[in-house]
Amino acid sequence: MVPYNINAAAWQESWDRQQEAYLPDREERFIAMLDTIDAVTAGHPLTVLDLAGGTGSISLRTLRRFPRATTTLVDVDPVLQAIARDSLDERTAIVTADLREPGWSAALPHPQYDAVVTATALHWLNRDRLAAVYGEVRRILRPGGVFLNADEMPDDGLPELSKLLGERARSAREARWATGATLSWRAWWDLVGTDPALGPLVRRRDEVFDGSGHHEEWAPAVSWHLDTLREAGFSEVGQVWRGGRDAVVAAVR
Numbered sequence: 001m002v003p004y005n006i007n008a009a010a011w012q013e014s015w016d017r018q019q020e021a022y023l024p025d026r027e028e029r030f031i032a033m034l035d036t037i038d039a040v041t042a043g044h045p046l047t048v049l050d051l052a053g054g055t056g057s058i059s060l061r062t063l064r065r066f067p068r069a070t071t072t073l074v075d076v077d078p079v080l081q082a083i084a085r086d087s088l089d090e091r092t093a094i095v096t097a098d099l100r101e102p103g104w105s106a107a108l109p110h111p112q113y114d115a116v117v118t119a120t121a122l123h124w125l126n127r128d129r130l131a132a133v134y135g136e137v138r139r140i141l142r143p144g145g146v147f148l149n150a151d152e153m154p155d156d157g158l159p160e161l162s163k164l165l166g167e168r169a170r171s172a173r174e175a176r177w178a179t180g181a182t183l184s185w186r187a188w189w190d191l192v193g194t195d196p197a198l199g200p201l202v203r204r205r206d207e208v209f210d211g212s213g214h215h216e217e218w219a220p221a222v223s224w225h226l227d228t229l230r231e232a233g234f235s236e237v238g239q240v241w242r243g244g245r246d247a248v249v250a251a252v253r
Contacts, residue, residue, distance in 0.1 A: 015055050029119065082197070234252060236250075
């Protein structure tokens with residue numbers, strides 16, 4: 001239980017600004033994801049699973065775009081979940097489940113979903129676990145449903161250009177940190193630790209992640225994701241958006 005009220009709107013804005021330093025075209029990828037969902041569902045009421053949904057960035061945008069939708073936000077981070085709970089309404093079910101564990105989907109309130117979405121989250125899983133999650137996601141999608149993953153997925157056809165684009169993005173990000181335009185990941189978490197409501201949850205978060213914050217990041221080329229999604233049994237697999245080293249891949253059951 002969080003002992004103090006959270007200024008959820010302010011923390012959402014703070015999270016967005018911190019994330020945009022890493023992902024200056026963050027909103028563009030969200031729009032591409034929602035456009036894809038709209039094409040698949042033809043505007044009908046839908047159920048969306050927000051996988052490793054954090055503060056609810058995708059769920060908030062989904063519900064603004066599709067007011068009759070419902071979302072299920074799955075995450076294991078108690079800090080980000082607390083912000084999500086104070087940001088979202090009764091249209092979202094918030095579930096604590098750890099994608100590192102094979103049985104995570106047993107906690108979901110629905111057996112199947114029209115769409116499963118995730119952004120800048122699954123790179124914390126290692127190769128074998130991520131491949132397994134792709135198969136688990138397919139099983140909880142309805143026939144014809146779509147899975148969308150937005151993350152760092154370099155184009156392996158452009159290795160040198162991808163490297164240059166990464167260096168350019170890093171330089172721009174570091175300039176923003178240096179001028180105080182936004183917070184770095186570490187500085188954001190340091191600020192969270194001083195908050196009366198969220199600070200105690202940081203210690204619980206350290207326990208969840210064994211004091212490491214996360215496992216080591218892993219960012220394979222987009223071809224790995226496409227091949228692995230095909231191997232998981234999806235009927236159609238491809239890329240629906242790209243920005244620099246980042247991409248959104250789509251997989252239709």
